Amino acid sequence: MDPLLIFIQSLNGLQLGVMLFLMAAGLTLVFGVMNLINLAHGSLYMMGAYLAATIQQHTGSFLLAVLLAIPLTTMLGMLVEVVALRKLYRRDHLDQVLATFALILFFNELVRIIWGPQAYFMAVPGLLSGYITILPGVTYPVFRLVIIGVGLAVALLLYFIIARTRLGMLIRAGATNREMVGALGVNIKLLYTIVFGLGAALAGLAGMMAGPILSVEVGMGESIIILTFVVIVIGGIGSIRGALIASMLVGVADTFGRVLLPPALASMVIYILMATVLYWRPQGLFPAHG
């Protein structure tokens, strides 16, 4: 493969990686802090895409769509947490998987009732459409560069929140030892709702960024949620840093696997990667629990 092609494929891998990171960051926090397996995380991604696509359709502005749809998905996530998930924290993982799988069915049917069974259109915002020449002879779609930029910015912001704020301190404490945080008098219910809302916001943002390049359709969340689980298992459950590094690894491995290997082998690459990592480090790369 010539060097320019390797460069472009690396960008593609990076872009897939940041997309996965947006999803994985929320999922790993929810799993790590609340010990909840949330299969319906992909539904929040889908809802983010649908909400943004609808607002964009009516206002014509992508920026406005994102600015409005993020708080909407956050509130939706918090609502789901308060109404349904709160009852599941003390149950075992099988109950959680069953209940959150039911939520996937619920959201898919809801979308079908509101938006219909056919896929929904979301345009690439005018300013960001087209492609630019990043190196002589190498063009790349502008919007995909924007996705990379947004993803990295979110990673920085999350790093700041987790490492430098009181909320971040509580989240880190919660991921390490839930009971102790509760015993120290922290309002654990509120903390859970906030963490879940944060995860929903990130999933929604991922959906909004995916909307213009992918088909906004019922079931779009299911195609990304499996990869996301792979990412958080590789990265170590509850660890944002692990999620970031694992997403990049998975993004690049998947991209180059698809290009260099026959299809049957290519679809196994990330699972082989996961098995290898787990063999050497059963807790993942950066486990949050001590």
Place this chain on the structure above:
Amino acid sequence: MSKRLIMLVAGLFLVWGSSAYAAEQLKVGYIATMSGPAASLGTDILDGFKLGIKHCGDKLGDMPVELVVGDDQLKPDVGVQVASRMIEKDKVDIVTGIVFSNVMMAVAKPITDAGIFLVSGNAGPSPLAGKGCLPNFFAVSWQNDQTHEAMGKYLQDQGVKTLYLMAPNYQAGKDGLAGVKRYFKGEIVGEVYTKINQPDYAAELAQLRAAKPEAVFVFYPGGMGINFVKQYAQSGLKEEIPLYTTAFTLDQSVLQAMGDAALGLKNSSFWSPDLKNPANEKFVADFKATYNRIPSLFAAQGYDAALLIDSAVRAVNGDLSDQDKLREAFKKADFKSVRGDFKFNNNHFPIQDFYIRQVVKNEDGVLTNKLLGIAFKDHADAYATQCEMK
């Protein structure tokens, strides 16, 4: 056994018995994928089928119709369950629908073995067209390879020298590309199979650009097609290398979700909403009036399925007991198809014309397909000679 239980069982038998000897009524079972991401196909065929019943005077073959609808969930085993329920409990006379080939392969035998006629509204898998052809099976749609063959022929006629092929890694994807290669004789510079339901194609598109083909052919139905076509345009490839595909990728039901990325793309099909014949003009106009949207090719197939059943049942005066007579009546295909000329081959698959269409914006600004020209006249499928039926 308690007295009540005996009463209940006796009562059940009474009800069952009476329904088996119901009044002069045609019971049609409709099995299709009605839930999940591919649900819009099943509902489209059903909408077309219902409009067909309406145009036949709310009857089929002068008999009042009772429609039993079942969802196969795109799972062959569920399809078989639904089919056996329709055969044993509902006692349907005819079954139609069936979107996906894998479901069709599972239900075709049990349904036809029960002496019931099966009219495929979509799926046309090659085994049923060749050695495994069935006397009670009729496909009112097409054989899977035919539409792809039409585009292969067109690319050959255009003098394209080098072609790059892409499809999802499953049977229909491989059949599709095999269909193209049957008629395209130039050089294939790349043949890529991607994981089914893969959402992002950035990596494959970079490889494609590096291969510098003269043209690209892809088969990506449904949501995969929306993703691919949008990303092809966004990468700037649309202006560099022309993209060709079939109607399954650029169908009416997905065009609006693609937006301008689909504009100008060429695809092959047995039908188009602007096909000029009285039956089609009436169908398209009434479909728009009834459902407030332009019909897809799936709706057109559903409509034709209703008209075919109507013609066959009418020809035997509603007497479905003589299977041979009914089969002859089906075989004649004595109805006005929305595609114009239509006849069945020895394997009960259609011999029909195939066209090349282009995506345009109509006067209302809605994306739709417009006829460009004809690729095949009276095209028969490649498997008919392997079928032993006359």
